[in-house]
Amino acid sequence: MITLNDLKEQSKACTCGNKHIDVVIEKVVISQNALTETIIYLSEKKFQHVTVVADSTTYQVAGEKITSLLKESTIPHQVVVIQPNDQGDVVADEVSLIEAMLGIPQETDVVIAVGAGTIHDIARFSSYKMGKPFISVPTAPSVDGFNSMGAPVVIKGMKTTYQMQTPIALFADLSILQAAPKEMIAAGFGDMIGKYTSLADWRFSHLVNGEPYCPFSARLTREALKECENHVNEIAQGDRKGIRILIEALIQSGYAMLIVGHSSPASGGEHHVSHFWEMKFLQQQKPQVLHGAKVGVSSQVILDLYKKRFKELVASKQQLEALPAGKTDELLKVLENRDEILTVLASLPESSYIGDQLGKLGGAVKPLDLGIDEQLVIESVKNAHKIRSRYTMLKFWNEHTGTHQHA
Numbered sequence: 025m026i027t028l029n030d031l032k033e034q035s036k037a038c039t040c041g042n043k044h045i046d047v048v049i050e051k052v053v054i055s056q057n058a059l060t061e062t063i064i065y066l067s068e069k070k071f072q073h074v075t076v077v078a079d080s081t082t083y084q085v086a087g088e089k090i091t092s093l094l095k096e097s098t099i100p101h102q103v104v105v106i107q108p109n110d111q112g113d114v115v116a117d118e119v120s121l122i123e124a125m126l127g128i129p130q131e132t133d134v135v136i137a138v139g140a141g142t143i144h145d146i147a148r149f150s151s152y153k154m155g156k157p158f159i160s161v162p163t164a165p166s167v168d169g170f171n172s173m174g175a176p177v178v179i180k181g182m183k184t185t186y187q188m189q190t191p192i193a194l195f196a197d198l199s200i201l202q203a204a205p206k207e208m209i210a211a212g213f214g215d216m217i218g219k220y221t222s223l224a225d226w227r228f229s230h231l232v233n234g235e236p237y238c239p240f241s242a243r244l245t246r247e248a249l250k251e252c253e254n255h256v257n258e259i260a261q262g263d264r265k266g267i268r269i270l271i272e273a274l275i276q277s278g279y280a281m282l283i284v285g286h287s288s289p290a291s292g293g294e295h296h297v298s299h300f301w302e303m304k305f306l307q308q309q310k311p312q313v314l315h316g317a318k319v320g321v322s323s324q325v326i327l328d329l330y331k332k333r334f335k336e337l338v339a340s341k342q343q344l345e346a347l348p349a350g351k352t353d354e355l356l357k358v359l360e361n362r363d364e365i366l367t368v369l370a371s372l373p374e375s376s377y378i379g380d381q382l383g384k385l386g387g388a389v390k391p392l393d394l395g396i397d398e399q400l401v402i403e404s405v406k407n408a409h410k411i412r413s414r415y416t417m418l419k420f421w422n423e424h425t426g427t428h429q430h431a
């Protein structure tokens with residue numbers, strides 16, 4: 025994993041021409057006793073009042089220990105345990121955001137997010153809106169973005185990512201992460217394996233839609249993805265080495281998003297499909313499934329589209345030219361950049377390969393494993409691009425061909 029110092033230096037020295045966000049993270053600790061180090065950091069920083077944001081599960085696995093350490097060090101503190109909704113899920117929605125903000129007292133000068141993705145989204149959003157810094161204490165290696173700026177939250181049923189703030193420090197305790205449920209570890213791997221299509225979509229968006237692209241950021245994501253792939257067996261075993269590799273990869277993917285100030289390196293068509301499923305589940309009041317579990321599955325759906333019908337379309341100049349006129353600019357760009365787009369597509373793995381990898385971790389492989397039927401898959405592939413303004417091959421496909429049959 026890239027060190028914080030190297031990240032700061034290389035990001036400053038990057039010649040891609042885009043503005044990079046200043047990395048304000050002061051400390052990243054991945055160790056066996058990271059909770060103790062959290063308290064040392066708080067003391068060094070002379071924080072006068074701390075609020076721990078957790079849910080009932082993450083309070084048990086790490087929050088309790090942190091509060092007892094805070095007591096020992098006589099640091100005044102408060103705990104906010106976010107309550108689940110009627111389906112038993114803690115969701116980063118307007119209700120939870122207000123719940124957190126009501127629970128964080130004015131005198132608090134730092135918020136600690138103790139939990140996985142959702143608790144981080146809630147703590148990141150509420151601390152930022154209250155003008156307070158926050159510290160990240162992940163309790164499971166289940167998702168990337170602990171250390172990026174984006175807070176994906178659901179407001180009135182719509183999932184939207186707001187750029188808020190990075191933590192000022194991150195403390196990942198390996199013994200806690202190792203004890204995380206197997207499906208959360210599989211989900212973390214799923215979120216990483218989805219980067220194949222995220223990166224391909226980012227490149228495509230750059231070529232066709234002029235989106236700023238940073239090779240350094242893309243390299244950070246690609247390296248993190250490769251590390252996970254190369255160590256899939258250790259990660260599946262859940263041993264210390266495997267879990268360290270996974271959390272490092274998730275953090276490095278967070279860095280890649282952080283320096284460019286948006287999630288393009290880590291989120292493409294596969295994430296849009298996953299968000300579509302999530303919103304559908306909320307509408308239908310079905311219990312949520314882990315973000316990374318959805319991404320692992322949706323990335324196979326997207327790969328099937330990209331590597332088959334989309335590739336056939338790009339490979340044929342005639343077929344491209346026969347597309348109905350309309351958004352001609354994009355079409356011209358695709359024609360202009362056909363060779364590179366085909367190279368990008370050729371570098372993507374087959375969906376069955378992703379399925380095999382996820383199978384090794386005992387994670388969900390097919391939509392039905394998540395309770396998602398064929399109907400919803402078709403509907404999501406047809407419509408997922410509408411929930412984000414971001415440009416992807418999925419968006420191009422839907423806007424230009426106007427038809428879709430699930431492969």
Ligand SMILES: [Zn+2]
Nearest residue numbers: 168215315319
């Ligand atoms: Zn993700």
Ligand SMILES: [Zn+2]
Nearest residue numbers: 038040238240
């Ligand atoms: Zn750059």
